[in-house]
């Protein structure tokens with residue numbers, strides 16, 4: 157039996173794909189009840205109402221005493237820093253409205269399905285994050301000649317695929333110095349809640365969620381490439397177990413429909429009457445501005461252009477709407493598809509990779525239209 161640090165494989169198993177026809181396991185269900193998605197009807201709101209933003213916590217939510225907490229800035233710098241919360245609150249702050257999405261969104265529909273957090277479509281949320289630009293703190297610490305990457309360490313600790321670790325992610329010094337990157341202490345005007353990283357988290361607008369390190373305790377400037385687990389092993393796009401593949405970075409375009417009508421409790425199939433219905437939703441891309449959303453009412457065979465609402469901000473989702481006139485009762489499959497100004501769009505079919513990362517295939521909403 158393989159053991160690492162005294163932890164054997166029955167405690168922390170290797171990555172595996174579900175067998176053909178293997179249903180969701182109890183391990184996946186346990187993850188899904190801790191890490192829940194945003195109810196899709198919350199697509200009605202520009203900012204996801206407090207408590208309904210999606211949530212992803214690899215280990216446990218740590219209990220952090222804000223009065224004892226300090227942020228260390230160290231490593232390959234001229235001036236190491238140690239900052240308390242009051243010092244951070246006293247600094248010049250900015251607010252960005254940011255749509256965040258988990259890189260594993262869509263995973264549960266992949267075949268074969270990688271065993272991990274089994275998201276359907278709802279691992280997304282938008283919040284107004286307020287904090288101190290990271291670039292200002294880095295400038296004060298003055299990275300030395302030869303600095304390459306910056307490692308961000310959270311207060312949470314666990315074991316994953318046999319590797320015991322504090323949650324840690326690296327970013328290039330270049331990406332970390334981008335003016336929109338924040339050390340956020342406030343979410344929608346309130347102090348960060350425990351589940352979203354209290355008292356301080358990193359916000360990297362446009363990037364998938366794994367980069368947005370919560371419960372931040374340490375920022376370390378490195379004179380070499382960061383080689384921690386969450387960059388080098390997890391969050392890779394690869395189809396071959398012997399190939400590390402490429403890293404997951406910025407968010408691929410996605411549109412979601414606010415499911416119309418009312419749902420069946422168990423199947424979530426939507427019930428609508430014949431007539432005219434205003435379909436609405438949101439679309440986003442971390443790569444470029446969303447400039448097109450198309451809607452299909454026949455499972456993706458034919459498409460119509462939706463109207464776009466004014467943008468909320470560079471890093472936020474964009475509302476859209478389209479009127480559906482339906483006079484024939486029956487079953488329909490509604491889809492929406494986003495494209496961005498760089499020509500990126502969404503595939504109709506899954507693009508499989510071993511960790512089910514950055515999988516932005518179109519959402520399908522089952523609708524039953526009943527006679528008048």
Ligand SMILES: Nc1nc2c(c(=O)[nH]1)N[C@H]1C(S)=C(S)[C@@H](COP(=O)(O)O)O[C@H]1N2
Nearest residue numbers: 210211212213214258310323365368369370
């Ligand atoms: N310290 C720490 N930061 C973390 C995580 C974590 O488990 N620990 N999860 C990451 C992942 S995978 C995602 S998708 C986002 C989710 O942020 P949210 O729970 O605030 O929506 O946080 C990221 N930051």
Ligand SMILES: [Mo]
Nearest residue numbers: 212258259365
């Ligand atoms: Mo994630």
